[in-house]
Amino acid sequence: MKTYEVAVAAIVSDWLLLCTQRGPSQYDYIAHKFQFPGGTIESDEMGSEALKRALEKDLNLSLEITEDHHMMTVEHQYPDFKVILHVYKIEAENVADHLIDHIDHVWADSGMIYFLEWADADFKVMNKIIDEGLIDWQV
Numbered sequence: 001m002k003t004y005e006v007a008v009a010a011i012v013s014d015w016l017l018l019c020t021q022r023g024p025s026q027y028d029y030i031a032h033k034f035q036f037p038g039g040t041i042e043s044d045e046m047g048s049e050a051l052k053r054a055l056e057k058d059l060n061l062s063l064e065i066t067e068d069h070h071m072m073t074v075e076h077q078y079p080d081f082k083v084i085l086h087v088y089k090i091e092a093e094n095v096a097d098h099l100i101d102h103i104d105h106v107w108a109d110s111g112m113i114y115f116l117e118w119a120d121a122d123f124k125v126m127n128k129i130i131d132e133g134l135i136d137w138q139v
């Protein structure tokens with residue numbers, strides 16, 4: 001079964017998390033789910049390089065990302081493939097994102113985050129973001 005290594009970003013700005021919504025997919029358990037922005041790591045790339053490339057391509061977002069930003073790695077088995085998500089934590093101000101490859105996005109606080117329909121692999125990451133107090137409740 002195929003395994004994808006994916007570099008994704010937990011982008012936090014002003015105590016809110018950037019959550020992006022995928023478009024259609026051949027797999028209904030992935031289609032239209034919320035996810036962290038990012039992309040598949042090519043064989044000759046570091047995760048941080050793949051992530052920088054994906055954010056520029058998908059969000060027109062240029063950010064300084066190094067391996068020092070690596071926060072955690074999680075694995076998840078979907079019915080048809082496995083993903084290994086390498087998660088990078090990016091704290092930035094005035095992030096101006098422009099959706100190119102997603103159908104919607106939300107800057108979520110810790111109250112809203114669990115109301116979104118996430119890709120299953122992402123739940124462990126969200127729990128860590130909440131545990132670490134990276135995002136806040138907004139009134």
Ligand SMILES: Nc1nc2c([nH]c(=O)n2[C@H]2C[C@H](O)[C@@H](COP(=O)(O)OP(=O)(O)OP(=O)(O)O)O2)c(=O)[nH]1
Binds near residue numbers: 004037085120
């Ligand atoms: N980007 C991203 N992918 C995720 C997340 N969670 C998760 O299970 N995935 C899965 C969905 C995809 O099957 C796989 C690869 O992600 P990808 O962004 O490269 O997806 P894709 O198949 O649309 O690839 P591409 O055409 O954009 O290159 O990882 C997540 O939080 N962010």
